[in-house]
Amino acid sequence: QSVLTQPPSVSGAPGQRVTISCTGSSSNIGAGYHVHWYQQVPGAPPKLLIYGNTNRPSGVPDRFSGSKSGTSASLAITGLQAEDEAEYYCQSYDNSLSGSPNWVFGGGTKLTVL
């Protein structure tokens, strides 16, 4: 099981809004470490979607937004499009292992556009 917990799947119709949650703990998200999001379409490597909780890299549509509160974070996608169908991963840092840096990912959420 992953250190960060995501729902296995979400779905929505074109044009709708969906959110994907990422739940951590006091040793990662709750400790103040930022959450970052990646999009992976089948057969391709992950691509950075959101960094620093809320920031979009150049080229990422503003339909994608991120937020963080307490020990959780969320990715919201508005105006859902067929091309958004992909796997989404959250990522952060965890300091529970003494002396060993540990970059952690969520288990991934499969977004289906109906």
Added chain:
Amino acid sequence: EEQLVESGGGLVQPGGSLRLSCSASGFTFSSSAVHWVRQAPGKGLKYVSAINNNGVNTHYAESVKGRFTISRDNSKNTVWLQMSSLRDEDTAMYYCVKEVYYYDNSGLSGQWYFDLWGRGTPVTVSS
């Protein structure tokens, strides 16, 4: 254009060894830490190993500690992952990833994310 290209993957028997390479271009390689992240078939992403920009500091996930060794040569813009004593559970696509490190608004807490991913190289451990 910034690019990472992995190579060296393949089929290896349990207990065997393999060396993965990651060749970088399009950015100042010597300024960037690099990670290896793997993805088992149909599974999620897992951090494997990391090396800082000058190669002095290296880190490993507990699952590979003592079996994998990461290294780099900035004159060749290349990072390697030497894998030995391979197990079935090491079967995965291995991605080379460029790290971005920054401080949050308080200036007290370091933060990391991955802004560039290679296409990956597949490793299959099977008899």
